[in-house]
Amino acid sequence: MLIEPQRRVWESFSWEYAWDHAAGLLLVAEAGGADTTVAGEPFRITGDNVLPFTAARDAATAERIRTLLGGG
Numbered sequence: 900m901l902i903e904p905q906r907r908v909w910e911s912f913s914w915e916y917a918w919d920h921a922a923g924l925l926l927v928a929e930a931g932g933a934d935t936t937v938a939g940e941p942f943r944i945t946g947d948n949v950l951p952f953t954a955a956r957d958a959a960t961a962e963r964i965r966t967l968l969g970g971g
Contacts, residue, residue: 911968913951917944924954933958937970 912920921944924934934942938949951968955961 910955911951911953911964915946915948915950917946920944927954930956932956933961935961935965935970937965937968939965939970 932955934952934954936942936949936952942948942952953961953964955964
């Protein structure tokens with residue numbers, strides 16, 4: 900989603916394959932970003948996540964997107 904013109908600040912995913920997300924989530928975390936499932940929990944590489952989940956530039960943005968995705 901583009902919140903500011905030409906600037907992507909979050910992404911949402913609806914599949915759980917760890918090999919599709921592990922490297923990206925590590926990069927997001929190392930850059931100071933955050934991830935959350937619609938249940939308000941961090942995405943677990945081991946599985947059994949409540950989907951979709953989002954990765955965002957910071958925890959406040961991740962929480963805002965979680966709410967927009969229907970997570971309370």
